[in-house]
Each structure stands twice: as structure tokens, then as C-alpha cells.
Amino acid sequence: MADPLIQTKNLGRTYHLGDNVVPALRSVSMAIEPGEFVAVMGPSGSGKSTFMNLIGCLDRPTGGEYWLAGENVADLDIDALAGIRNRKIGFVFQTFNLLARTTALQNVEMPLLYSGIDSANRRERATARLTDVGLAERMDHTPSQLSGGQQQRVAIARALVNDPVLVLADEPTGALDSRTSIEIMSILQDLNTAGITIVIVTHEADIAQYAKRVVTFRDGVVLKDTPVTSRLFASDILKDWENPAEAMQ
Amino acid sequence: MNLLVTIAVALRALRVNALRSGLTMLGIIIGVAAVIAMVAVGAGAQERVNAQIESLGANLLIVFNASSRQGGAQGGSGTRPNLTLGDAVALQAEVDAVELAAPNVGGRAQVIFGNLNWSVTIQGTTPEYFPVREWEVVEGRAFGPEDVRGATKVAVLGQTVVENLFVDRNPIGETIRIKKVPFRVIGVLATKGQSSFGQDQDDVVLIPITTARKRVLGTNSKARPDSVNIIFLKAVNAERLKEAEEAVNDLLRQRHRIRPGEEDDFKVRNLEEITAARAASQKILTVLLSAVASIALLVGGIGIMNIMLVSVTERTREIGLRMALGARRKDIMVQFLVEAVTLSLIGGFIGIVAGLVGAAVIGSLADWPVKIQPTASLVAAVFSGAVGVFFGYYPARKAARLDPIDALRSE
Numbered sequence: 036m037a038d039p040l041i042q043t044k045n046l047g048r049t050y051h052l053g054d055n056v057v058p059a060l061r062s063v064s065m066a067i068e069p070g071e072f073v074a075v076m077g078p079s080g081s082g083k084s085t086f087m088n089l090i091g092c093l094d095r096p097t098g099g100e101y102w103l104a105g106e107n108v109a110d111l112d113i114d115a116l117a118g119i120r121n122r123k124i125g126f127v128f129q130t131f132n133l134l135a136r137t138t139a140l141q142n143v144e145m146p147l148l149y150s151g152i153d154s155a156n157r158r159e160r161a162t163a164r165l166t167d168v169g170l171a172e173r174m175d176h177t178p179s180q181l182s183g184g185q186q187q188r189v190a191i192a193r194a195l196v197n198d199p200v201l202v203l204a205d206e207p208t209g210a211l212d213s214r215t216s217i218e219i220m221s222i223l224q225d226l227n228t229a230g231i232t233i234v235i236v237t238h239e240a241d242i243a244q245y246a247k248r249v250v251t252f253r254d255g256v257v258l259k260d261t262p263v264t265s266r267l268f269a270s271d272i273l274k275d276w277e278n279p280a281e282a283m284q
Numbered sequence: 285m286n287l288l289v290t291i292a293v294a295l296r297a298l299r300v301n302a303l304r305s306g307l308t309m310l311g312i313i314i315g316v317a318a319v320i321a322m323v324a325v326g327a328g329a330q331e332r333v334n335a336q337i338e339s340l341g342a343n344l345l346i347v348f349n350a351s352s353r354q355g356g357a358q359g360g361s362g363t364r365p366n367l368t369l370g371d372a373v374a375l376q377a378e379v380d381a382v383e384l385a386a387p388n389v390g391g392r393a394q395v396i397f398g399n400l401n402w403s404v405t406i407q408g409t410t411p412e413y414f415p416v417r418e419w420e421v422v423e424g425r426a427f428g429p430e431d432v433r434g435a436t437k438v439a440v441l442g443q444t445v446v447e448n449l450f451v452d453r454n455p456i457g458e459t460i461r462i463k464k465v466p467f468r469v470i471g472v473l474a475t476k477g478q479s480s481f482g483q484d485q486d487d488v489v490l491i492p493i494t495t496a497r498k499r500v501l502g503t504n505s506k507a508r509p510d511s512v513n514i515i516f517l518k519a520v521n522a523e524r525l526k527e528a529e530e531a532v533n534d535l536l537r538q539r540h541r542i543r544p545g546e547e548d549d550f551k552v553r554n555l556e557e558i559t560a561a562r563a564a565s566q567k568i569l570t571v572l573l574s575a576v577a578s579i580a581l582l583v584g585g586i587g588i589m590n591i592m593l594v595s596v597t598e599r600t601r602e603i604g605l606r607m608a609l610g611a612r613r614k615d616i617m618v619q620f621l622v623e624a625v626t627l628s629l630i631g632g633f634i635g636i637v638a639g640l641v642g643a644a645v646i647g648s649l650a651d652w653p654v655k656i657q658p659t660a661s662l663v664a665a666v667f668s669g670a671v672g673v674f675f676g677y678y679p680a681r682k683a684a685r686l687d688p689i690d691a692l693r694s695e
Contacts, residue, residue, distance in 0.1 A: 093608060093688050114612040121610020132605045132692070136300050148289055149610040193609070 038105050039066035040200060040232050041090055047098035048085050059085040061255040062099065069200070072227045073234045074243035074263075077252035084205075086252065087236055091124055091203045092116045104200050121149050125194025129206035131186040133178040133193075139165060140174040143193045150197060164192035168222060184215035191222055195231075202226065204235040208242055214276065220245045221269030245269055287622075290615075294623040301595075305627060308591040311584025312631030312671065313638060316664045318577035320639025323660040325646055326570030328653035344416065345382075345517040345529055346553045347371075347536070366540055366549045369493070369510040375517060376412070379535060381528035383520050386413035387512040389493055391501045396461040397449040404445055405488050406462060408496020416518040424456040424471035427492050435494035440471040442486040460489075465499045467491065529554060584631065585671040592624050592679035603683050604691025617684040624676020625669055632668025636661045 048060040060082040067073055077083040088094040089101065092108055095116070101109045108119055120126075133142045143161035152160070165174050168188040178186050187207060194202050204223065208216035224245060227233050235246065243249050244267040251259040298305040349367050372387035390407040413419070414426050427438050439460060446455050455469045476485040491500065493512070519528040529552050536550050596603070603616055611619075640656060647654035 088689050091608075093692075114614070117607065117610050117612045120608060126608050128692070132601065134602060134605070137296070145606070146609040148293075149606075149612070149615060151286070154289075197610075 039102075040069045040071075040104055041065070041067040041234075042102040043090070043099060044101075045099035046086075046089060046096050046101055048089060048094065049097045058255055060089070060096075063257055064099075065250070065257065065260070067232065067234065069232055070227070070230055071232055072224070072245075072247040074246035074249045075234060075236045075252065076238065076240075076243055076249060077258070078238075080254075081252040081258075082255040083236055083252040085255075087203060087205060087234070090201075090234065091126065092119045117149075121146055122197060123200050125191075125197070125199040125202040127187070127190050127194050127202065127204035127207045129209040131178070131183075131190045131210070133186055133189055135179065136177055138175050138177055139170060139181065139189045139192075142178070142189055143196050146193060146197050160196055161192070164196045165189070167195070168192045182215075183211050184218055187211060187215075187219050188222065191219070191226075195226070200232060202231055202233045204233065206236055206238070208237070208239070216242065217269045217272055217276075221273060224269050241267070287618075290618055290622050291626065293619060294626050297595075297599075297623055298626060304591060308587050308627055309631035309634065311587035312581065312628050312668055313584075313635040315577060315581030315584040316632050316635025316668055317639035317642055318580050319574065319664050319667075320636055320660055321642040321646060322570065322573035322577050323657050324639070324643035324654045325652060326567075326573065327655035327657050328647065329569070330567070331655050332653045343383075343519040343522050343525060344555050345519060345525065345532060346555065347375075347515040347517065347532065348551045348553065349513065350547070350549045350551050367512050367515055367536075369512060371536060371539060372410075372512065372515045374539060375515065375532060375535060379528060379531040381520050381524040381531055382517050384412045384416050384518045386410050386416045386516040387493060388413065388514045388516060389496050389501060389512050390514075393462050393500060395445065395449065395489060397455075397458065400449050402445060402448045404442075406496060406500055407488055407490050408493040408501065409490060410493055412518075413490065413516065416516045419476060420474040421471040422474045423454075424469070426471055427490075432492040432494050435492060435498055437465060437467045437495055437499065438470045438491065439467040440473060440490040441469055442473050442488040442490075443475045444484055444487040445489055446472055462489065462491075463500055525554060581667065581671060585628070585675040588624055588627055588672060589675035589679060591627075592620060592676055593682070595623070596620065596679050596683040599683075600686060600691045600694040603686050604688045604694070607686070607688035608692060613684040616686075617680045620680035620683045621673065621676045624680065625672035628668045628672030628676075629665070632665050632671075635668065636664055639664070 042065075044064050046060060046063045046065075047058065050057045050059055063082075063086060075083045075087065085094070089096055090103070092103070092111075093116075095111075096109050099109070100107065103119065104123060106119075108116065111119065133139075134145070140158070140161050143165055144157045147157040147160065162171075162174065165171060168191055170185060170188055170192065173181060173185065176185075178189070181189065187210075191202075191207075194204075202223070207223070208219055211219060220242065223233055223235070227247075233246075235242075237243055244263060244265070246263055247266065248262050249259070250257055347367060367387070369387050372385040375382055376385035386409050388407055388409045390405055392403060393406045395402050395404050395406075407413075410432050411426055411428050414421065421440060424440075426440055427436070430436075431438055439462070441449075441455060441460075449455070449460065450458070455472060458469050459466050460469060461467070473486065473488070473490070478484060497509070517528065517532065519525045532552055533548070537548065540549055542548060606616060606619075640661075643654045643656065646652060
């Protein structure tokens with residue numbers, strides 16, 4: 036196997052709140068290989084969000100080392116990190132974070148604005164990604180004209196538009212009903228099958244079952260790191276949902 | 285991110301809050317419109333003053349009789365009629381720097397033509413008066429030296445008199461009566477307009493000085509028969525005006541036998557002094573108005589800063605998102621700066637148009653001369669852009685320094 040996509044060594048992050056020193060993440064050493072599908076779990080305050088922010092290059096560690104796709108990113112400055120996020124990482128958020136009164140197409144094009152890609156190319160790539168997530172017909176709709184599931188699909192298209200090596204999804208199903216959640220997990224599983232490494236944060240154990248590996252945080256350290264033994268496949272469940280009779284047999 | 289895209293993003297953001305953007309621009313619009321209108325009005329006023337100086341004759345010197353003093357009581361100007369026809373002749377003949385001298389006597393009288401009558405200033409003078417005042421006769425002719433010698437009863441009318449006595453008729457050759465004395469109209473003067481003191485200079489009838497004294501104005505028993513009220517002098521050129529003034533002073537003191545140390549019994553006035561004072565006051569007015577306008581622009585700029593700060597706070601999440609998706613601090617900075625500059629520039633351009641329209645309206649309503657200054661529009665445009673950069677910088681920097689994690693978490 037090639038180098039790990041994500042490799043951390045004693046990764047730590049300490050916050051200074053006034054005189055209090057809060058070690059949000061104490062010392063995490065972990066490797067995530069290309070093509071993995073990792074679910075990060077843990078109660079609030081466990082350090083899982085801090086970990087996600089660090090591997091998403093949104094924050095800089097106060098200790099330890101972090102290599103992303105072979106590049107040591109722990110010491111990069113703020114603007115260099117912005118470039119890494121833009122080119123290598125796709126973000127999916129719990130609340131979608133689409134720009135209001137802005138069409139789906141323009142929302143998906145947004146990361147490309149910061150990669151210096153010309154407008155014809157932007158349009159072409161955004162259109163392709165929206166088609167991939169099944170929204171070819173709704174490219175000119177604004178978020179208020181789309182359902183929650185559709186909005187999250189726009190957000191996924193946006194995360195994919197710059198061909199990232201890693202997709203980070205923070206509670207991607209947190210704001211969705213169970214049926215729509217499974218649809219979104221189905222899309223993520225398809226992406227993973229296509230070779231994209233995915234890390235999601237979730238507090239729902241059944242959502243974690245769609246991943247291949249579950250990492251549980253507690254008190255700023257990794258408590259458990261186990262492969263998923265009885266993995267769920269969203270496409271099968273959706274099929275069953277459509278043909279309840281078949282599922283009963 | 286390239287600038288065109290940034291501008292497009294900024295315009296979209298401004299359109300989303302169209303009302304707020306419009307109200308924010310209003311401050312700049314008012315400021316710029318005020319600057320443009322005030323500068324145009326000020327320049328127009330300046331121009332009018334300059335034109336007046338021209339029309340008065342830039343090379344003009346006026347000699348008045350000084351006020352008399354009797355037992356400590358100061359009389360008004362001209363209460364001591366010491367200037368004479370002889371002075372006028374001598375000034376023209378003996379002072380090199382003086383080209384022409386036109387003595388003048390005057391008074392008000394009723395002028396009658398047919399069943400119309402008009403109260404008007406009658407001025408008795410010599411043919412030199414026309415070139416000295418740079419006043420053309422547009423119809424008929426001026427009177428000549430022979431008219432002065434013969435004290436003929438001929439008159440040259442100002443435009444206002446023509447309008448009031450000869451509504452639609454050609455006045456040339458007609459006979460008017462001044463104090464019951466019939467005069468033949470031989471010429472009509474060009475329009476001169478108002479003097480710098482607001483007098484209608486066209487409300488005048490010019491007649492030969494000799495006729496005026498004998499037939500119209502009567503004689504002041506105390507005055508000498510050849511006394512005059514005013515002598516208008518034309519210097520050879522503007523450069524020699526000062527020299528002419530000094531020479532006139534010397535010659536008149538000599539002729540009037542005024543000993544050294546004694547007060548002059550005449551006054552020499554250079555019209556430029558009067559008009560310069562007026563021009564200076566208008567300049568002060570322009571400066572004051574511009575200061576007020578600049579304050580308006582400053583207030584407009586503060587309005588932009590205020591709204592941009594609100595916008596940064598409201599859109600914190602959007603900023604966080606853009607950062608997460610790869611926007612560098614510079615990109616965010618430029619985006620908000622461009623928004624601020626777009627606001628102020630659009631405001632500036634609307635302000636320029638509003639200012640030009642406003643200046644035109646002021647011009648027509650107040651009958652005030654207005655002169656559009658293209659440089660003022662250019663300066664206003666540049667200045668409003670600068671206001672945008674200056675007042676947009678702080679909010680933009682604030683936006684660019686946000687932490688993406690905190691920004692994304694904000695509501």
C-alpha cells in the first residue's frame with residue numbers, strides 16, 4: 036500500500052481561555068489510508084471536532100505533526116492552508132452552508148473561484164458534479180427552492196468540484212430525516228467506492244455503520260479504533276425501502 | 285480570484301440588500317452632489333464677476349468729487365463739485381498713461397414718449413464716453429464732438445429705456461421729451477446688464493454734456509458752470525493702470541492747488557479693487573460650501589463603514605465558508621473592499637449626475653450663473669472611490685482576520 040493519506044504523530048491542540056489551559060486534543064497518532072471511509076464518534080468535548088478541524092487544515096496544531104498526502108502541513112501559514120483546503124479537501128457541513136439567494140450552480144462553482152479557474156471551465160465542472168448528484172434539472176434553483184436532501188447534495192457537489200483527495204463531512208445527516216440521511220450516505224458510499232477517502236463525524240451509531248472504520252474519541256484521546264464488522268450498504272436499504280415485501284422475505 | 289469575478293460577487297451581494305445599499309449610497313450621493321453643485325455655482329459666480337470686470341472696462345479709472353467737510357460734518361461723495369471739464373481735457377492731454385477721458389454729469393429725470401413715460405438716469409457726457417466704457421452703439425450712431433459743441437438735443441438710449449418706451453417700435457429718429465425738452469433719438473446702446481452692485485446699467489439716456497447742463501439738469505448756483513460729477517478715464521492698458529492713477533492724482537492736486545499735506549478734493553477709484561473684493565467674498569463662499577460638502581462626504585463614508593461592519597457581522601458564516609473552501613485572507617479582504625468601493629463609486633456617479641442636475645436647477649430657478657467644472661466631477665469620482673477604500677478598509681480587514689472555525693460556527 037502507498038503512503039497513508041493522513042498521518043498524524045502526537046497531534047495536539049491546546050486552547051488558552053484566559054488563564055485556563057484547555058487541552059482539547061492531547062496526543063493523537065493515526066494513519067488513514069487512501070480509500071478508507073472513517074466515522075469519527077465521541078461525545079461533545081471529546082476532541083473529535085478539534086481533530087476534524089486539524090485534519091481539515093482549518094486549524095493549526097499546537098503540538099505534533101500532520102502529513103496530508105505526503106505533505107507536512109502542520110507548519111504551513113494561514114494562506115497556504117487555504118490553498119490546501121481548496122485543492123485537496125472537500126467539506127460537507129451539517130447545515131449545508133449554501134449561500135442564500137445564490138443558485139446551486141453558483142454555489143458549486145464557488146471553490147473554483149479561489150483556484151483561478153476560468154468561467155467556462157468552472158461552469159463545465161460544476162455542471163458535471165451537479166449531474167453526478169442527480170441535480171442536473173435544478174442547477175438554477177436557489178437553496179430556498181430545494182429540499183434539505185437536495186441542498187446537502189448541492190453541498191456534496193461543491194465538495195467534489197475541485198477533485199479533492201479527501202472529503203470531510205461534519206454530521207452530514209444531522210439535519211435530515213432518516214430516509215434522506217440514507218440517500219446521502221448512499222452518495223458518500225458511491226464516492227468512496229470511486230476511490231475518494233471519506234471521514235465523517237457523527238453521533239449516530241447506525242450512521243457510523245455505513246463507514247468501514249469507526250474511531251471513537253474521549254477526553255482528547257482516541258478511545259477506540261475498530262473496523263466496522265457488519266457494514267450497512269445504503270443502496271440496499273433504499274431498495275428494501277422501495278420494495279417492503281421483498282425485504283420481509 | 286480575479287477582479288472581474290470579485291466585482292460580480294460584490295454586485296450580487298449589494299443587490300441582495302438593495303434597499304440598504306441604496307440608503308448607504310445616499311450619503312455619498314448627497315456629498316458628491318453637494319460638491320458638484322456648489323463648485324458649479326461658485327465657478328459661475330466667479331465667472332460673472334470676471335465678466336463684470338470686463339464689461340466695466342478693465343482699464344477704467346473713475347475720478348469722483350470728494351466729500352466736503354464743513355465744521356466737522358462729513359458730507360456724502362460728490363458734495364464738493366471741484367472737478368471740471370477742464371480737468372477732463374487736461375487729463376487726456378497731459379497724462380501719457382491715460383488714453384481717453386470722459387466727463388460726466390447726471391441726474392434722474394422723467395422721459396416721455398407718446399403716452400408712455402419712464403424715470404431714468406440722464407447722463408450728460410462726451411463722445412469719449414463710449415470707448416472709455418467699452419460700450420457700443422448697436423443701432424444708429426453715437427453723438428460726436430459737434431453735438432457737444434452745439435449742445436444739440438440728441439439722445440442715445442439704453443436697452444431698458446427702449447424696452448419701456450418703444451415697446452415694438454424702432455426708436456431711431458423718434459422724438460422723446462426729457463423735462464419737456466424734445467430730444468431726437470439717434471442711437472441705441474448695447475445691453476450691458478447689471479453692475480456689480482445690482483444696478484441696471486441699461487436704464488440710462490446719454491446726451492451731450494453741454495445740452496445736459498443747459499437744458500436738463502439745471503444749474504447749481506453754488507457750483508461752477510463747468511463742474512462735472514465724474515470723470516471716466518481709460519488707461520492705455522491694464523499694466524499702466526497704476527501709473528495712470530498716480531499721474532492723475534498728481535495732476536489734479538496741481539490743478540486744484542492742493543498743498544502737500546492737504547486732503548484731496550477728489551477720489552480716484554480703480555474698479556478692480558471693488559470687483560476683487562467681491563470675487564474674494566465669493567471665493568470664501570465657495571470654500572465654505574465645499575467644506576460643508578466635504579463633511580457630507582465624510583458622513584457618507586462613515587455610513588459605508590457602518591454598513592460594511594454590519595455586513596461583515598451578518599455574513600460571518602459566509603466568510604467562514606469561503607475561507608473553508610479555499611479563500612485566502614487577501615480574497616476576503618478584496619471582496620469586501622470591492623463592495624465598499626462599488627457602493628461609494630456608484631454613489632459617486634449618481635451624485636455627480638444629481639449635482640449637475642441640481643446645479644442646472646439652481647441656475648434656472650435662482651437665475652444664478654452656473655459653470656460646470658469637468659475637473660470637479662473627476663475629482664469627486666476619484667474622491668468617492670477613495671472614500672470607499674478608506675472607510676471599507678477596516679471592515680474588510682476585520683472580515684479577513686476572522687478565524688474560519690469561529691466564523692463557520694457563528695449563527
